[in-house]
Amino acid sequence: MSDPSRPGPKPKRLYVRLVEVGGLDRSELPVAPKIRRLEAELERVGRLVARGQLTTPPGDLLILRAASLEEARRVLRTDPFRELPGTTYRLFEWNPITLGSGANLEPAPARGSGRLTALLRVGVAVRDLVSSLRWYQEVLGFPVREQDESTGYVELSLGRGASALSLVAPRREWGEPLYSETVARIGTATGIVFQTDSAAALEMRLRTAGARITDPPRRQPWGGITVRFLDPDGNEFLAFQPSSVPEESTAPKTDGSGPSDAGRSRESS
Numbered sequence: 001m002s003d004p005s006r007p008g009p010k011p012k013r014l015y016v017r018l019v020e021v022g023g024l025d026r027s028e029l030p031v032a033p034k035i036r037r038l039e040a041e042l043e044r045v046g047r048l049v050a051r052g053q054l055t056t057p058p059g060d061l062l063i064l065r066a067a068s069l070e071e072a073r074r075v076l077r078t079d080p081f082r083e084l085p086g087t088t089y090r091l092f093e094w095n096p097i098t099l100g101s102g103a104n105l106e107p108a109p110a111r112g113s114g115r116l117t118a119l120l121r122v123g124v125a126v127r128d129l130v131s132s133l134r135w136y137q138e139v140l141g142f143p144v145r146e147q148d149e150s151t152g153y154v155e156l157s158l159g160r161g162a163s164a165l166s167l168v169a170p171r172r173e174w175g176e177p178l179y180s181e182t183v184a185r186i187g188t189a190t191g192i193v194f195q196t197d198s199a200a201a202l203e204m205r206l207r208t209a210g211a212r213i214t215d216p217p218r219r220q221p222w223g224g225i226t227v228r229f230l231d232p233d234g235n236e237f238l239a240f241q242p243s244s245v246p247e248e249s250t251a252p253k254t255d256g257s258g259p260s261d262a263g264r265s266r267e268s269s
Contacts (some may be wrong), residue, residue, distance in 0.1 A: 012065060013093055014049060015072040019081045020059040020088040030080030035060075038079060047075060059087075069093060121155060121164040122192055125185040126233050129154065129169040135232055136167065139209040165192075187234030199225040199241040217241075 021029060042048035042064055049063040060081055066072035072091060076082060082089060126132035129152055136142045142156035145164055152171065157164040170182035196202045199217040206213060206229050214236060215228035223243030230236050 013067065014096060015064055015066050015069065016090075016092055016094045017062040017064070017072075017076060017079065017081075018054075018059065018088075018090045018092075019061075019084070020054070020057050021084070022057070022086055022088070024084075024086050028084075028086075030084070034080040041078075042075070063094065119163045121166045122190075123166045123168045124190060124192070124231075124235055125168050125170065125182050126231070126235070127169065127186060129167060132167050132169075132232065135209070136165070139206065139211065189236040192237050194237060194239040196227075196239045196241050199227045199239065202239055203227050203229075 039048060039051055047064045047066065049065060051060070051062040053059070054061055062079075064072060064075065066075055069091070076091065081087065133144075133154055133156075136156055137144070142158060142165065144154060145157040146155040147153065152169060154167050155164045156167065168182060170179050170186075172179055174182070203213055203217050211232075212230045213227065214230060215226070217225050217227045219225055220240075225241040226238060227240075228236060228238050
């Protein structure tokens with residue numbers, strides 16, 4: 001590991017600020033606006049990783065990025081929990097490789113720099129919005145998250161925090177080239193990948209509903225099982241069953257030339 005005192009790029013390190021407030025009354029704790037100001041400043045400069053209240057013992061936890069412990073102390077000089085009477089205040093380095101996982105060590109761009117913060121929805125072009133909406137609800141199990149009948153906008157999602165599908169039926173009043181471009185997207189490979197808990201059961205459900213299976217369930221070299229299928233408009237999707245999910249009793253065929261996007265799906269799951 002490089003010496004942080006030497007010039008040049010500093011290593012990415014994470015530091016944990018832990019405060020145990022003991023028996024302090026709620027009125028003695030820092031007010032929320034002061035805490036939010038610290039959070040906002042840390043996020044603005046790309047240092048904030050996580051922050052939240054502790055329940056047992058009562059207190060506050062903050063994880064931030066810094067080049068050294070000294071720098072972390074300087075960054076937290078305006079911390080409202082600092083030097084609070086009757087509390088235990090600790091600041092130490094955390095190595096997520098040896099003591100945990102799941103933290104992004106790459107510093108985030110500063111707020112306002114044009115960074116992407118979330119994937120909200122993916123559009124799927126369909127011919128008839130009413131019949132397509134019924135199919136996605138009844139066959140794929142998508143509940144409606146948002147809908148505006150006056151504009152024809154409908155958004156489907158598999159749950160809170162999940163990216164949404166937006167069904168789009170082209171309208172001539174949109175004008176060109178938007179109308180023609182949307183029509184041309186109908187019946188193409190969407191590139192959208194779903195995860196399923198049973199590829200065999202999904203195939204059975206799709207066949208029962210009359211959907212076309214373009215590639216039946218098959219074991220892939222990376223261990224998972226994939227199935228490709230079409231919606232009523234011919235839009236193609238891929239679903240995969242992770243290798244960590246037990247295989248069904250009816251084993252799918254094995255194919256040594258699995259689709260590359262399925263492999264990428266495994267890597268991101």
